[in-house]
Amino acid sequence: MQSTAKSRRAPPARDAAVAPELRGEKGGGVAHDWALYAATVLGFLILLWVDTGLVPEAAARGFGPKLSTDAVAKVGAEARLAPGGLGNKLRVLERRVGQLVGGDRVANCSSQDSEWRFHQNDQRHVFQWRCTVYKSAAEEVSVWGSPLRTSGLLPSTLSARHLTLLAGEITEWSDRRVLPTARASNGSSWAYRRHSAAAVRLEPETWVLEYQKSVLFEGTRLIPAAAELFVSKCSTAARRVRRRLARRRIPGGAQAIPT
Numbered sequence: 480m481q482s483t484a485k486s487r488r489a490p491p492a493r494d495a496a497v498a499p500e501l502r503g504e505k506g507g508g509v510a511h512d513w514a515l516y517a518a519t520v521l522g523f524l525i526l527l528w529v530d531t532g533l534v535p536e537a538a539a540r541g542f543g544p545k546l547s548t549d550a551v552a553k554v555g556a557e558a559r560l561a562p563g564g565l566g567n568k569l570r571v572l573e574r575r576v577g578q579l580v581g582g583d584r585v586a587n588c589s590s591q592d593s594e595w596r597f598h599q600n601d602q603r604h605v606f607q608w609r610c611t612v613y614k615s616a617a618e619e620v621s622v623w624g625s626p627l628r629t630s631g632l633l634p635s636t637l638s639a640r641h642l643t644l645l646a647g648e649i650t651e652w653s654d655r656r657v658l659p660t661a662r663a664s665n666g667s668s669w670a671y672r673r674h675s676a677a678a679v680r681l682e683p684e685t686w687v688l689e690y691q692k693s694v695l696f697e698g699t700r701l702i703p704a705a706a707e708l709f710v711s712k713c714s715t716a717a718r719r720v721r722r723r724l725a726r727r728r729i730p731g732g733a734q735a736i737p738t
Contacts, residue, residue: 533619545580546616548641551620551690552668554579555643558688565686568645569612569622572688576613576620585613588622598623605631605679616691624686635676638694643668647685681736 558572564618577585587593588610599606609623624647633640644667650659654675662669671677673694 555602555688603632619691621689627685630680633677635674639672641690643688645686648682650680
């Protein structure tokens with residue numbers, strides 16, 4: 480009888496041993512939720528501080544952009560009209576940009592020992608040689624192009640890209656347009672909005688001047704930009720899921736026609 484009583488009392492002991500573990504798991508989940516919530520609130524406050532305090536203060540202290548899209552386009556027009564080859568155009572460009580931002584901050588892309596980097600993120604993107612003329616935390620001026628004929632995609636960026644054709648000819652197919660746009664070196668300047676891409680074809684010896692501001696100093700608020708980027712990523716993921724589901728339905732949905 481005593482052994483039977485002890486055996487009947489054993490299950491509550493096991494339940495008591497399991498209960499703290501379950502309570503611990505629930506407590507860990509609650510702690511994880513609170514940590515995620517705190518990180519989200521902290522990230523929002525940081526974005527709000529950058530939008531309302533850091534960027535205006537940095538611009539007021541002289542850390543903002545020293546150039547503008549119109550000024551760079553004007554410099555590009557002067558460089559394009561320079562006689563001679565690419566070297567002369569680059570020297571005019573370096574001298575004029577140096578007058579605006581300070582000569583000691585401008586790279587020497589026109590010399591024989593200048594550093595031109597080969598860029599191609601993957602096989603779809605247009606391969607190009609690029610040299611950065613001037614770069615700061617707020618903006619960047621660079622020259623890119625190719626001595627060979629090439630074509631591919633210009634990837635999208637977080638901020639707008641302002642382009643001026645220095646030499647050669649470029650044909651583009653931008654977003655939502657089927658008909659191409661041909662641009663020749665006769666004063667052509669244009670821009671791509673942020674998050675927009677284009678397919679381009681460069682003729683031999685085509686060189687482009689590009690000016691791009693940092694997203695912080697472009698006049699775009701970080702909170703709406705972050706929300707827009709999040710929505711874009713979600714829509715891209717949704718399209719991938721729909722394509723995968725469509726591929727799975729095709730083999731099962733295909734049926735042989737009876738004869």
